[in-house]
Amino acid sequence: MDQALFDLVYQAVVQRDARYDGIYYTGVRTTGIVCRPSCRARTPKPDNVTFYPSLEEALQAGFRPCKRCRPEEGGPLRPDAVLAAQADAVINAEYGERLTLNSLAERLKVSASHLHRTYKEVTGLTPAAKLDQVRLDKACGLLRLSRMPVSDIGRTVGFRGASHFAAWFHRHAGASPTEYRERVQGGMADEPEYDIPAHS
Ligand SMILES: [Zn+2]
Structure with a gap:
C-alpha cells in the first residue's frame, strides 16, 4: 500500500x-x-x-x-462500502467527462436509485454533490496555480460552455472564476516570476 x-x-x-x-x-x-x-x-x-x-x-x-467492532461480521455495509468506493474511483478519474447519475450507475451495473441511496448512506453525500466537490477542487486549483484560460479550465472539469461553467462556479464558490483567480493570485502580480538568489 x-x-x-x-x-x-x-x-x-x-x-x-x-x-x-x-x-x-x-x-x-x-x-x-x-x-x-x-x-x-x-x-x-x-x-x-x-x-x-x-x-x-x-x-x-x-x-x-476485535471484540468491539467485530470485523468478522461483514454485515450489510460491506458491499455498500465497496460500491461507494467504486463510484469514487470513477468520479475521480472522469470528472472531466459528461458524467450523470445514470451513466455512473450503468458503469457500476446497478440502478440509479440504488446507487444514489447507497452512496449517500455510506458517504453522507449524493454522487452529484461529490462530483461537484471534485470538479470545484480541480477548478480552484487550476485558477490558483495555472495561467490556463477560464474557458479551458471549464472544459477540463467537464463543462462545454464557458457561461455554464461560470454560473456553476459562482453558485459553489460565491465568486466568478475570474474574481476568484484575482482574489487568490492578488498581491503576487508585482513580484518577479522567479526568485533569483542574492548570493550564488
Ligand atoms: Zn475494533
Whole structure:
C-alpha cells in the first residue's frame, strides 16, 4: 500500500468513518488486534498500523478480531462500502467527462436509485454533490496555480460552455472564476516570476 492510500484509510480510522469498512482491515501491532477502520476503540498511532485488504490476511499475520467492532461480521455495509468506493474511483478519474447519475450507475451495473441511496448512506453525500466537490477542487486549483484560460479550465472539469461553467462556479464558490483567480493570485502580480538568489 502506498503512502497516499495509507493516509486516506488512516484518516478514516481517525474519524471513525465507515467508508473503508469491509475494504480494509486495521491490524494494530501493539495490541495484536484487527479492527474495522471505523472501530470506536482508541485510535492507534499510524506507526503501529498495518492495513490488510482482507480479514483472512490479517488473521494469517497473527491478529485476533476485535471484540468491539467485530470485523468478522461483514454485515450489510460491506458491499455498500465497496460500491461507494467504486463510484469514487470513477468520479475521480472522469470528472472531466459528461458524467450523470445514470451513466455512473450503468458503469457500476446497478440502478440509479440504488446507487444514489447507497452512496449517500455510506458517504453522507449524493454522487452529484461529490462530483461537484471534485470538479470545484480541480477548478480552484487550476485558477490558483495555472495561467490556463477560464474557458479551458471549464472544459477540463467537464463543462462545454464557458457561461455554464461560470454560473456553476459562482453558485459553489460565491465568486466568478475570474474574481476568484484575482482574489487568490492578488498581491503576487508585482513580484518577479522567479526568485533569483542574492548570493550564488
Ligand atoms: Zn475494533
